[in-house]
Amino acid sequence: MKKYIVLLRGINVSGKNKLPMAELRDLLNDLGFKNVQTYIQSGNIILESDEGKSVICKKINQEIQTKFGYDVPVIARTIPQFKKAITSYPFPTDNTKIVAFVFLNKKVYETKVEVKDIENDQYLIDNDMVYIYCESSFSKTKLSNNLFERSLYVSATTRNYNTTLKLLELAESN
Numbered sequence: 497m498k499k500y501i502v503l504l505r506g507i508n509v510s511g512k513n514k515l516p517m518a519e520l521r522d523l524l525n526d527l528g529f530k531n532v533q534t535y536i537q538s539g540n541i542i543l544e545s546d547e548g549k550s551v552i553c554k555k556i557n558q559e560i561q562t563k564f565g566y567d568v569p570v571i572a573r574t575i576p577q578f579k580k581a582i583t584s585y586p587f588p589t590d591n592t593k594i595v596a597f598v599f600l601n602k603k604v605y606e607t608k609v610e611v612k613d614i615e616n617d618q619y620l621i622d623n624d625m626v627y628i629y630c631e632s633s634f635s636k637t638k639l640s641n642n643l644f645e646r647s648l649y650v651s652a653t654t655r656n657y658n659t660t661l662k663l664l665e666l667a668e669s670n
Contacts, residue, residue, distance in 0.1 A: 498544065498545065498546070499531075499544050499667055500552060500572045500573065500574060501540070501541070501663050502540075502542075502543060502553070502556065502572045503541070503571045503572075503573075503653045504540075504556075504568050504569070504570055505539070505570075505641075506539075506569070507568060513564075513566045515566070517537060520541070521533070521534055523556075523559055526559075527559055528545075529543040529544065529545050530543065535662060538659075539568070539653075540655070540659065549573070553572050554570075557570045569652075571599045571652075573599065578663070581599070582597075582664060586620050587627060587629035589657060592658055593657075594634070595628070595630075596628040596630065596634065596654050597654065597655050597656075598626035598628060598641060598644055598652050598654045599654075600624045600625060600626065600644070600650045600652050601624075601650050603623045604624070604648045606648055607621050610647065611638050611647075615631070617629065617631055617632050617638070617639050621648070626644050
């Protein structure tokens, strides 16, 4: 069995797509995944499966849609892939409040997107990741999840530095 970190996009955000984590864990256990755990209320999952990432994502998406009526993008990474995403972060991490990881559902070949007036904010597109460094703060930046989805024709979900590190720590501790 392989361990995965699975990220759901848009769960429990601003009162939309409410999905209690206990119900999500039950759903995942019913699908046959092993050692399921969730972290905070925003769709962060660690699980084990013999199946590949695309099958896992499809199963979870379909079951959430069937049970809850939400079409939720699902993105999975193996532990080595998740670790590589963290170690490849190209910007300073001294102020973790302005650091983010955008996980993409597929590899992209573009290296730039059209965005104006980003001031000192920076991003780097790298295969199936976008790394963000937002000096202006996340509430003010134009480097949003929606921007990258529209510009790169992907599904994406963003996690801050602390959540990303915590997910890896939890996955490696079990």
